[in-house]
Amino acid sequence: MLEDSADDLYENAPCGNLSTLLDGTIARINRTLLGWLGYGRDEVVGRLRFSDLLTVGGKIYYETHYAPLLSLQGEVGGVALDLRAKDGRKLPVLVTSAVKTGDDGRPLLIRTTVYDARDRRAYEEELLRARRAAEAAERAAHEDRQRLQKLVEGLQRSLLPQQLPVPPAMDVAAHYQAASADEVGGDFYDLFPLGGDRWGFFLGDVCGKGVEAAAVTALARYTLRAATVYDPDPAQVLSNLNTVLYQEYLSDDHRFCTVVFGILGPATTEGRCLTVTGGGHPPALLLTAAGTAEYVPTSGGPLVGMLPGLQFTTHTYLLRPADTLIVYTDGLTDARIDDANGRYSHEALLEFAASIAPASATAAVASLAGLLAGFGAGLDDDAAVMALTVTP
Template sequence: MMCRTAQNPDAEPDLNAADAAFTSMLEDSAEDLYEQAPCGYLSTLMDGTIAKINSTLLEWLGLERPQVVGRMRFPDLLTVGGKLYHETHFAPTLQMEGEASGVALDIKIAGGQRMPVLVTSRVKTGESGEPMLIRTTVFDARDRRAYEKELLRSRQAAEEARRQAEADRDRLQEALAVLQQSLLPAQLPCIPGLEAAAHYHTASPDLLGGDFYDLFSLETGRWAFFLGDVCGKGPQAAAVTSLTRYTLRAAALHDADPVTVLTTLNTVLHERYTSGDTRYCTAIFGTLHPGDGHVEVHLASGGHPSALIQRADGSADYLPTPGGMLVGVLPKVQFTAARTRLSPGDTLLLYTDGLTEARTGPHRELYGEDALRAFAAGRPPAGPQALISALTGLIAGFGDGLDDDTALLALGVPALLPTTLPTRASEDLR
């Protein structure tokens, strides 16, 4: 075997010989590289007059060298729109920055056609920095421009689709908001000797909630209230909510006994949603009989969480309504009634399970009914408005731990002076 290291001193001449061989094989020269380059070359004076141009570009243009050199300016090669772009963007950039690169323009080529090109120009300066001439390369961009046009079209289409989608969404949200508002009283009525406050928390502005409440007059001196939760969300739930709300109001005018009213609702819902699409709700319905400095409450529950009473002495306890069945599932049902008396300073709170089923803390535990009772007991008994405000703050603190709609309705007898101030339902429809 030969020792190759011995030949190393001779390696360099071999390489030079190979280089020369390649060069002669390619018959390439600087001149040929310029003239036959795969892109157009031209050099112009500072005013754009063409001083030098390569064969490739002349071929594209379909012009002879004598027609161009010294006779035409670079912008003369462009279409009119391209000239406008050249004068307003390209030339100023070149003059200010000494370079303008990758600019899309069209040149007028043989046969009256136009050819998309990408133009890059650079100013050559003299030794003292004075501009002497402009060197320009012109790349064939026919394929690329077609691709870019397609991109642009796609972008415009996407932009248009986005605009349309936004408009649709706005319209839909507006419709949803109107519909949602129709499910709740805009304002609670003023009731002599009674204070009322409510709050509705919407978990998602895109989804109609299924919670509802109301407070309304029956006949002279008597009032009715209800609060409930329809299973599910969205338009179907909203339809049930609407049916429920107006059935409860109408039934209450006919016979306001709470168990009777809920039984009527059960019949209506069960009849309406028998064919496989079972829709039901839980609700508490009750009546208020204001007396001398107090209010008698008579209510019934259909599968709904018990009402909570915050007493004037600072205690808080549930008003149990065990065994009440869901409303609308079965043809025959039993509802549980309960009575209580609200004295001055007492507040009755009705709520939906969005509140008690909120997730709290690092382990995302259920907030729960015990915590709610403790919360109410831990607040000074300052009436419905104060309790609703405190609970609104509590809800806000849950953040994304509260992912369901939540309705709150508080009714109470003012501790000191009877008030007939209007109380406004507060909503945080985000």
């Protein structure tokens, strides 16, 4: 039978064994550890403290982390430290210590076991290097993303009016909710004076996202402004927009848009006359002074920019005092509301509108902004809303 003595095991164990007094002075050390360090027993026992065997950095770590923990907990395990051998070599080790207490519970000495950790430490250093590289890459990606988002934000801002002008005796408000901070959306809107207290407004959505969509969005927005000056009849404005966008559509980038366009006549005691037309766009909502909500047919027209020579139909209404007209893009009605791909829908929007009516443009847009924010990640597409109220 194999014989092994405790003494021999202590001295020649495959790990370093060390006992120190409470002040760290080395009282006993095994042959294995002396061999690693290159010290003779007499050079160490009673002469050095455990921390004297460490590198300077390791010594600070020992004094600020290891010693307090050991004192508070009675033991510390698996801490990575570097020993400094007599010839200056660094020995990566894992160190575990336990305080031996007397029968009365008072600490007597500290027993420490030291494991050779060269291979493990080399592996860990690889891990650390890999982690640092990953962190650096993540930081770089984060910075790139921030730059991109800033660019997107700037571009988006340039496509939307900074502030809507407010026609006399009206309340107007608009809100834009981007679905993603990384991509420019294709929604646009504007409200602008035409002279003689007549006002033009539009709200639309270029299909797709990104820089190409943004270019078409800018084109649509400026074409609408220019076409209104050229001939302010809404059907004619959309027809002219169609002609311009169709030119684009024939190029590589097949973009088209949906849009609602309207003219508000001069203010009278009855309200303002509203002439409106739409091209492939969801119907506008009317919140009445009486507290009802209904869709007004502005839709039905063809998508703008896909076919040449399109005709658009104009509708005329009277926007009475305290009535609020709301135009929006389908990002609002198409928002996902459940995991089963359920969408918000026009029915739900009408119900919501009825629940807030009557409401001024400012109040209605605030409510809709809250609704949009509530969709969270369910908002797949950008959403724009604009509301116009003739103040009573």
